[in-house]
Amino acid sequence: MDKWACVVCGYVYDSVIGDPDAGIEVGTAFEEIPEDWICPLCGVGKDQFEKI
Numbered sequence: 001m002d003k004w005a006c007v008v009c010g011y012v013y014d015s016v017i018g019d020p021d022a023g024i025e026v027g028t029a030f031e032e033i034p035e036d037w038i039c040p041l042c043g044v045g046k047d048q049f050e051k052i
Helices: none
Strands: 002-007 013-014 049-051
Touching: none
Parallel strands: none
Antiparallel strands: 002 013, 002 049
């Protein structure tokens, strides 16, 4: 599974963990997250994330 990092604040989205606070289930690939999802730490959009 891939990890994606926010280039603004460094938050790492890990599909193994998901983002339960935002309703993103465990095992959800970054590409499958809705386009209106935002970084839970700084609030930027998906376009500010890079695959790591």
